Amino acid sequence: MPTITFVNEKKEIQVPAGANLRQQALRAGVPLYPGINSVVNCHGMGTCGTCRVLITKGMENTARMGLLEKGRLGVSMAYIGNEETMRLACKTKVNGDITVVTRPSMNLYGENFFS
């Protein structure tokens, strides 16, 4: 069974292969959404972009990004500079061990921001 390690929450959970990251996080009581977005979100439809996470280890253990997810993240400023690690939790299938940073902050001053 794959293990998901949530860095901010210092929590590890085991999930069945192919599990949905958003569903497993919410089931484990891991807060995925910043502020009011815990109530105001698209509930896993992949359209609001508020379930963004960084997968800092094990990206190869997730299913490939689909067109909807790519399109949604592509219009997000938070995606700039995080293209290798950012995913939408609601569209991420977990096939192996991963390490996740929830509610990543936007680095407005990062070296890649305007490049």
Ligand code: FES
């Ligand atoms: S819950 Fe809205 S994009 Fe994931």
